[in-house]
Amino acid sequence: MSDCIFCKIVAGEIPGFKVYEDQETLAFLDVMPRSRGMCIVVPKKHYHRFDEDMDTSSKAFDAAIVVAEKIQRSLNPLAIFFSVLEAQVPHFHVRVYPAYQDSIPLIENKPMEVDQKQLMSLAEKIRSVEVGWKRKERVVEVVREVKAEKPAEEPRKTSGSSWAKRMEDLA
Numbered sequence: 329m330s331d332c333i334f335c336k337i338v339a340g341e342i343p344g345f346k347v348y349e350d351q352e353t354l355a356f357l358d359v360m361p362r363s364r365g366m367c368i369v370v371p372k373k374h375y376h377r378f379d380e381d382m383d384t385s386s387k388a389f390d391a392a393i394v395v396a397e398k399i400q401r402s403l404n405p406l407a408i409f410f411s412v413l414e415a416q417v418p419h420f421h422v423r424v425y426p427a428y429q430d431s432i433p434l435i436e437n438k439p440m441e442v443d444q445k446q447l448m449s450l451a452e453k454i455r456s457v458e459v460g461w462k463r464k465e466r467v468v469e470v471v472r473e474v475k476a477e478k479p480a481e482e483p484r485k486t487s488g489s490s491w492a493k494r495m496e497d498l499a
């Protein structure tokens with residue numbers, strides 16, 4: 329789509345601080361981050377909702393996991409959150425938010441002040457982590473139903489109480 333900001337980054341028409349790229353997906357730093365190293369993962373193909381192309385969306389999630397691992401190893405956050413917000417840009421994307429002790433990236437937080445130089449070195453730092461994980465072609469496994477062996481019944485205990493006796497009489 330010609331007026332889509334993410335398509336423009338994918339096409340290289342506007343610069344993005346890339347941290348990861350494969351055949352179908354691209355990840356780059358959010359230029360208005362709510363925490364240090366916040367990234368956006370997009371499919372290269374333009375579509376709005378994840379269910380318009382489930383296969384590509386699942387590849388974007390795979391890429392988001394790789395990006396999270398790169399962030400974890402380079403910036404060592406406490407935790408990493410993923411989010412999918414449809415409203416912001418109508419091009420499917422997964423946001424990867426690192427959370428630190430003193431900086432929890434809540435949506436109501438104001439974007440942090442960052443300059444181009446900081447973003448450039450941050451992108452370099454995240455990009456340089458080798459995760460060494462590749463998506464394998466999906467193998468659909470047929471799991472057969474396994475019937476559990478019925479355990480041998482334990483001999484019934486009789487307590488001798490009148491209640492137990494009554495239950496046995498009824499059984």
Ligand SMILES: [Zn+2]
Nearest residue numbers: 332335374419
């Ligand atoms: Zn787009």
